[in-house]
Amino acid sequence: MPPLRRRIRRPLRLLPRGRRLLLPALPGLLRPHPEHRPRGRGISRALPRALDERVRGLPGAAATGARPVRGAAASRARGVRAGAARHRDARQTAGRDGQAARLLHLLSLRERLHQYLADRPAGATAEELLDLVFVARGRDPDFGDRFLATLLGTDPRFRFDPVERRWRAGACDALQRPLAEVDFVVVDLETTGGAGDGIIEIGAARVAGGRIGERFVSLVNPGRPIQPFVMRLTGITDAMVAGAPPLSEVLPRFVEFARRAVLVAHNANFDAGHLRAAGAPLDAPVVCTIRLARRLLPDMRRRSLDAVAAKLGIACFNRHRALPDAEIAAEILCVFLEKLRERGVERLDQLLDYQRSASDGRPFVVHVPRTRLDDVPPVPGVYHLLGRDGRLLYVGKARRLRERLAAYFTNARGHSPRILDLIRHVHDFRVTETGSELAASLLEARQIRELKPPYNRQGRGLPRVGFLKLGVRARFPRLWTTQRLAADHATYLGPFASLAAAERALSVLGRLFKLRTCAGRLHPAPDFTPCLSGQVGACTAPCAARVDEAAYRAQVDACLAFLDGGDDRALAWLAARRDVLASDLRFESAAQAQRDIELLESLRRRQQRLNWVVTRQNFVVLLPAETRDSAVLYAVLGGRLAVEARLTAAADVVATARLVRERFARYQEAPLTRADVDGAAIISAWLRDRSAHEGIILPLDGPDAIIERLDELTVTVQDLRMAGVGPLPSIEAFGGPA
Incomplete structure (x- = not known):
């Protein structure tokens, strides 16, 4: 049996020239170690011998009867001998440490590949596994098979199908269980935000037999300040977590709660990634409800927790807190499990296979040489994906062209079936640098409109923005939402990130200043029955002649004065109402009032910054x-x-x-x-x-x-x-x- 060092280093010697490790994709895997670089045999072996000869005196001194070195020379010789001994000990220790480090790297690599295959019962090709480890192809076409055979062939957890030429994780009885017998733990985390964010709250709900059971929730002291936008979003402050236990105490309790259960999260990469980074031993497969939504609700454009819950008719309360979000995701999972049974998905391994966008049974094939990516600059621009005959298939834009194209041609992970089908037909690409993202967006929209590529959908890539429009020239101006500007002398507020965001601002402004938001022609009549807003007092109901034109114009002027920054009475009234609600222990209503205040402050800042552009x-x-x-x-x-x-x-x-x-x-x-x-x-x-x-x-x-x-x-x-x-x-x- 060869020594340990040779057995560990042999796979590393298979790396051909030009192949580099993809460290960012799998951090901590197979990192370059000082012991990996080749040593000069002459220097490394001759150095101790030279030092030993220097200690003894000149070469051949004993044979020629030369006198041994004494006195100060002997003292210096003993120092040199001791230094040589320390050098040998340090080198041996470094060698042992290097061997252990290399062994840990290889074991970690196997664990990551096993996790990847365990989530994909259909298996993966050698190319797909190599894409998880390496940046570019090597010159040796047989390298991949030799590398994987050496790394995985002797591990009983892996098996290779020579007919389909796919690697699979070994059969596991736990993956064959019916879904009705599987316990799921749906988890949600809240974090501090910013770079290197820490966990501030963990919430989880157990789902068994299609029903939600036990709950787990705990605040966590992150040991660092919480970002202001996170405090506004979640309501969790530094004072609330100051007395909370640290993660080192909360995490073992959560791991015990989730033992022998399949972990589920909405955007599992985020939650499971933070738990793994904190040291949680997550060996079981992970289910992501976003991936399931991509397969089960393909017509949805947005798959956020709010959007999926609204699509399924699930009510959302107290959002952006860990336990309520986990309970919403658990209800979504229960609905998805019913839909999966209707599609014949009855076992856990079938569920894991189904949730993957790329699990269509076909190999992930890339025809474009990956060396082409080296010539693509990391700048804004537009790219064209071309077919075998040079026919244009797809037009896209990117903030960084190289990263976007590399995401297409690296591996099948995260791609929708439509994009996977596109990649299988791409044989070449070309890029156009634009200098800015705005120029890239405009050029992309124009080329899609003119060239009509088959894989582009007209208008799907355009940003969705919203505005509030106040028709100030009408007798009783109406406030409503729109997605485009027009030269009609109206007052526009925005732009908002989406039409839904504009509708939230519409609701707050309408209630605060009691403006009409209903459509249609207005014919004030005392016997007219107003809409619900007029009946509950959210509007002064000019349709029922309850307010005259001058008084309503004063409401409009008050709204415009507030947006221009000249009148803070509305914010002061809302703040006083928030405090009264909080003192009456109506915390949910107080939190809603606080969110209204923050929305209005943001709206006013946006209006003061962009009104001169949007209005003109x-x-x-x-x-x-x-x-x-x-x-x-x-x-x-x-x-x-x-x-x-x-x-x-x-x-x-x-x-x-x-x-x-x-x-x-x-x-x-x-x-x-x-x-x-x-x-x-x-x-x-x-x-x-x-x-x-x-x-x-x-x-x-x-x-x-x-x-x-x-x-x-x-x-x-x-x-x-x-x-x-x-x-x-x-x-x-x-x-x-x-």
């Missing part, structure tokens, strides 16, 4: 181009994208400014086209998230505004060309609000 709907956006030798100008007129131009020289600036002036009046009243709607949605989303982007906005008060500031525009274009990747000029250069 005429502005110019300047961004650096991808080559950094020019700038890109986008002119939004009447709420739609009217001009897109590249500016390289002063002549380009003058010509584009004239074009903007010519189109100014025409775009104020022109009917909207599909391209206008797409461009407005993309630019509205960019305005919403502008703090994360570089760019300059120039408001346009009229058709001649861009001509009047032509010199400033030319200087700014030059600054953009010279900025490189550094900071860009601020918006104050144009006199607009910061």
Whole structure:
């Protein structure tokens, strides 16, 4: 039997030149160790011998009768001998430590691969397993089979099917159990937020026989401050967790609660990842309700806990606390188990296979050489995925092109069946750098509209934004939600992240200022029966002539004054109401009042920052181009994208400014086209998230505004060309609000 060091190092010697370990994908696996690098045999073996000869004197001294070294020389020799001994001991210790470290790395790698295969009863190909470990293909085509045979072939937990050429985890009786006999523990975590976030609350519910049983909940002292946005979201403060037990005490109790049960979570990668990082021994398979929702509810665009619960008719209370969220996820699991039985999924191994998006039984095939990814820059841009004959299959955008394409061609994990089918047909790709995410989004939308790739769905990739609209010119202005701007002299509030977010703001503003939100023509009549809002006092009911035009106009003016930041009485009233509710022990109502306050404060900040753009709907956006030798100008007129131009020289600036002036009046009243709607949605989303982007906005008060500031525009274009990747000029250069 070869020595331990040789047996451990032999698989590592199989690594061909050019193959690198994919450490970020599986942290802690097979990390490079100092003992892995080859040693110079002559130096390493000759050094102790040379030191020994120096101690004894000159070579051959004893044979020639030379006198041994005495006195100070002998003392120095003993020091050298002792140093040599320490050197040998340290080298032997390092060798033993290196052997142990290599052994742990290999064992850890086997555990991770076994977990991967245990979650996939259908198995995985050698290429898919190698993609979990390595970044790129090596030059040796037989390397993968030899590596996996050496690593997994002697482990009884793995078996290889030579017919299908797939690796599988060994048969396990526990995975063959009927779902009716399996206990599930649905867990949810709340964390501090930020980098290296810690757990602040653990909540769990046990599901057995399709019913929710025992519960587990505990606050956790994370030993670090909680981020403010987490405190607003969850209601958990630093004071609440100051006296809570640390994770080292709570985690063993949770592990005991979840013993002999299958762990379930909504977004299991997050919850199970935090538990594993904390040291929880999670050896059992993990079920993710998001993955199940992807298979069982394929028509859903969003699969958040709220969205799935609403789809299934499950009520949500006290969201963003660990136990209530775990109970909601447990109810979702119970519904999913019924749906799975209808589809013939009756055993645990069938459930684990079903939840995987890539478990269609076909191998994960990539035709694109992965060395092509080395030439893709990590910059914003648009990519085209091409078929065997060069036919365009798909158009997409990315903040970092290299990372996005690598996600396609690395492994089947996390891809939907539609994307997997796309990847199997892709034989080549090409990329176009754009210089900014806004430019990439606009170019992607235009190319999808013009080229109509078969794997793109028209409009599905566009951002969903929402606005509140207050038609101030009507006798009794109505407040309602919309997804597009129009040049109709109304007051617009937003943009919001989604139409649902705009509807939440609509509910709060409508109740606070008692504005009408109902549709239809208004014919005030004293004998008219108002809608529910009017009956419960959430609206002053102008439809029933309960308020005159002047009084209602005062309500509208109060709302606009609040949004402009000149009137805080509404917030003061809400804060007083919150305190009264809390003193009456009506904590849920007090928490709702606090959420209303935070929503209104956020709405007012957004309105003060973007009102000058959203209300006027005429502005110019300047961004650096991808080559950094020019700038890109986008002119939004009447709420739609009217001009897109590249500016390289002063002549380009003058010509584009004239074009903007010519189109100014025409775009104020022109009917909207599909391209206008797409461009407005993309630019509205960019305005919403502008703090994360570089760019300059120039408001346009009229058709001649861009001509009047032509010199400033030319200087700014030059600054953009010279900025490189550094900071860009601020918006104050144009006199607009910061």
